[in-house]
Amino acid sequence: MLPGINQNAGQVVQSMQARGIDRTILMSARAAQADPLSGNRILRVMLDQGPGLYGCLVAHLNRVDASLQSIRDLLGNRRFLGVLLTSTHPNEPLHPLVADETLNACRRYQKPIFLLTPNAACVETALHLAKTYSMHKFVFLGMGGADWRTAIAAAQQSVNIFLETSGALDRARLPAAVEAIGGHRVLFGSGFPQLDPAAALGLLEDADLSAIERRRILHDNAAKLFNIEEVEEAG
Amino acid sequence: MDAIVDINTLFGPMPFASTDMSVDTLLALMQKHNVGRACVLSTLGVLLDATGGNGATRAATAEHPTLLPVATFNPTTFFGDSTPLQNLRADGFCMVRFFPREQNWPLAFAPFTALLEALKPTSLPVMVGVSAIGEITALQEVLGSYPAPVVLSGVGATLLAEAIAALQRFEHWHLETSQLLGPGCLAQVAATVGAGRLLFGTGAPAYPIAAALHTLHYAGLSDAERRQVLADNATRILSLAG
Numbered sequence: 001m002l003p004g005i006n007q008n009a010g011q012v013v014q015s016m017q018a019r020g021i022d023r024t025i026l027m028s029a030r031a032a033q034a035d036p037l038s039g040n041r042i043l044r045v046m047l048d049q050g051p052g053l054y055g056c057l058v059a060h061l062n063r064v065d066a067s068l069q070s071i072r073d074l075l076g077n078r079r080f081l082g083v084l085l086t087s088t089h090p091n092e093p094l095h096p097l098v099a100d101e102t103l104n105a106c107r108r109y110q111k112p113i114f115l116l117t118p119n120a121a122c123v124e125t126a127l128h129l130a131k132t133y134s135m136h137k138f139v140f141l142g143m144g145g146a147d148w149r150t151a152i153a154a155a156q157q158s159v160n161i162f163l164e165t166s167g168a169l170d171r172a173r174l175p176a177a178v179e180a181i182g183g184h185r186v187l188f189g190s191g192f193p194q195l196d197p198a199a200a201l202g203l204l205e206d207a208d209l210s211a212i213e214r215r216r217i218l219h220d221n222a223a224k225l226f227n228i229e230e231v232e233e234a235g
Numbered sequence: 236m237d238a239i240v241d242i243n244t245l246f247g248p249m250p251f252a253s254t255d256m257s258v259d260t261l262l263a264l265m266q267k268h269n270v271g272r273a274c275v276l277s278t279l280g281v282l283l284d285a286t287g288g289n290g291a292t293r294a295a296t297a298e299h300p301t302l303l304p305v306a307t308f309n310p311t312t313f314f315g316d317s318t319p320l321q322n323l324r325a326d327g328f329c330m331v332r333f334f335p336r337e338q339n340w341p342l343a344f345a346p347f348t349a350l351l352e353a354l355k356p357t358s359l360p361v362m363v364g365v366s367a368i369g370e371i372t373a374l375q376e377v378l379g380s381y382p383a384p385v386v387l388s389g390v391g392a393t394l395l396a397e398a399i400a401a402l403q404r405f406e407h408w409h410l411e412t413s414q415l416l417g418p419g420c421l422a423q424v425a426a427t428v429g430a431g432r433l434l435f436g437t438g439a440p441a442y443p444i445a446a447a448l449h450t451l452h453y454a455g456l457s458d459a460e461r462r463q464v465l466a467d468n469a470t471r472i473l474s475l476a477g
Contacts, residue, residue, distance in 0.1 A: 005419070015418060019453060169416075169442045172254040192418065194392060198453045199416040202445030206264065 007193065013050035019197045023052040023228065025081055027114075031058035031070075032086050040070040047079045054226070055080045056114055059106075061087045061098045068105050075109045078234055081226040082139065084114040091118050093125035096132070103133050112137040112225060118167070120147035127154040130161050137225065139187060142167035143177070155181045162225060165217065166191030166200060174207040174217070183213040187222050238271020240469035241444065242330070242362070243388055243413050243436030244302075246295060247278035247288075258295050258302070260440040265301065268444045271466075272301050272475070274330055280307040281334045286319065293326060303475070305330045305362075309338050310346040317353035324357055329473045330386075332362045335370075342373040355382055360472055362386040362411065371397045379405055384472040386410070386434060392417035395424070402428040409472065411436035412447050412464065421454035421464075430460035434469050 016024050026046070031039025040057050047053045057080050059067035074080055083106050087094055094115070106113065113133070115126040117140040130138040143163045144151030148170065155161040155177070163177055166189045177186050190200035204214055223229065246258045254260070256278065265273055275296065280288020285308045296304040306328040308320075323331070331354060335342055342363075354361065360383050365371055371387065371394060378385050384407050390398045391414035402408050402424075413436045415421055424433055437447045451464060469475065 019449075169438075169446055170254065171441065171443050195416050196418040196450045196453060198449035199446035202443050202447070202449040205445040205449075206267075206443030 005193075009046040009049035009053060012192075013053060015192070016052070016197060019201065021197055023054065023222075024192075025054045025056050025226075027056045027058055027084050032060065032084070032090075035066065036060045036063050036070050037066040040074055044074055044077065044079075053079075054231075056082045056084050058084045058086060059102045061085060061094060061102065064098070064101060067102055071102070071105050071109075075106065075111065078231050080111070081231070082112040082114050083109075084116070084141075086116055090116050091122070093122045094129070096125060096128055099129060103129070103136065107135065112139050112162070114139045114141055114164075116141050117151055118142045118145040120144060120150040123147065123150045123154050127158060127161070130154070130158045134158075134160055136160065137162065139164050139225075141189065142191070143173065146170075148173045149176070152177050152180045155185060159185075161185065162187050162221070164189035165203065166195060169199070169203050171203070171206055171208075174204065175209060178209060178213050183209075183216045184221055186217045187225070188218045239269060239435060239465045240473075240475070241265070241270045241273040241437050241439065242386070242434045242469050242473070243411050244273040244275045244439050245278050245281075245441065246275060247291065248282070249278045249441060250282075254441050256440055258299065262299065262301070264439050264444050268448055270444060272303055273439070274303045274305045274469075274473070276305040276307050276332060281309075281337055285309055285312070289319075289328075292328075296327070303329050303473070305332050306359075307332045307334065308350055309334075309340075310344055310350050311338060311340050313346045313350045313353075315349060315353075320353050320357060323359055328359065329475065330360045330362055331357075332364075332388075334364050336364055336366045336389075342370050342377060348377055351377065351381060358383045360384040360386060362388055364389045365394060365398075368394060368397060370394075371401050375401055375404065378408075381407070383407070384409060386472075388436060389414055391415060392420055395420055399424065399427050402432055408432070409434050409468070412451065413438045413442060416446060416450045418450075418453070421451060421456065425454075425456055425460055430456055430463045431468055433464045434472070435465045 028039035028043040043055050047055050113136045117123045123144045137160050139162045141164045145167045162185045164187045190197035277288045277291035289306045292304045296302040386409045388411040409432045437444045
């Protein structure tokens, strides 16, 4: 298994369980890079094939019609816990005007919106969206990358922002986030398969955090944000 | 098993790192993860001046025998005087590192070539940071005939195919593991060019030792291969006492 190489549900579950990870939110690379409609549908089928697998639907802002169709067809499914908004160049900020229609379509589902934030420019746009659409909760994937201070500053400005821990492996990053916004808005993420989840766990292990804060980041915050208990009780 | 050798550690001020990069922090992390020895250099040598930086490295490593001194030079200030290079081995340095991205110089760069030429009589291993596609290919011209081990640092999943192609061509080239954190990357290197070409490195204390260590643990290598990566390869190519 290598980054960029296709993987099935069984391989993902096996990798995660070997590293002590019980639940995983997956996104479809096919949906993000090629075709949202078929990518999200294939992911939907994958989610039934492995215990603890959940999905994040991908809405591609250059393929608005296909993305809206996916939202209508799939976002009501309990195994889809959120929506990722992306575009052709993930390292460039989304255009807020283009995101408008998609974000409005997501309103009735009340599921968190995921945004890629690999740098400060993306964080700025993501913050603008978070402030404009205050009825949504936003997850900043990658936490600003090397510009992680901007992501923390954004989360200080808007309480509907959650920071996801993949991105730069800087040992100072997580303690700084917890100190600034508290431990309840930081979510563990690995960025798998770009990064081995074992490495992402290693960042937490060597970060200067209390056991309570670690537990919040690894479990409690995500369980609450995504209503995991309710979702699992429902079936 | 021999104690773990981390071939990529730093101490001193670094603008990008808000972590405390003191020697004490590094030593505490090493102790936490049973790292027995670490190749280290002062960031002053990267950011300011090689002479002062290498002096700070020598001073720190003289106090702590578990730290092995690594020298660094900036080709943009190399004017052909090889005198500072001649005593590197006698001064205890085990390797020379280069930081092209941090110092903003290209790999195809005449002063770098001249500096490497001047280093050849020392037979010291060199470690070069790479960060973009194409750089490893450019390095083949510059370092293909270097007479001692060459280590590439900064190689992650996106540079892996290029790195493996270079390692297949040059048997004295190696990879440092601090960025090889994608699942399957280490196994791919081991399967194509052998685990004997991987050297455990972390970037500590700015980066977590646990990340590189856990990734290696789950890489699917045999115990013997893991031992090679963690200690044996570094002991061999850096000519360390076992």
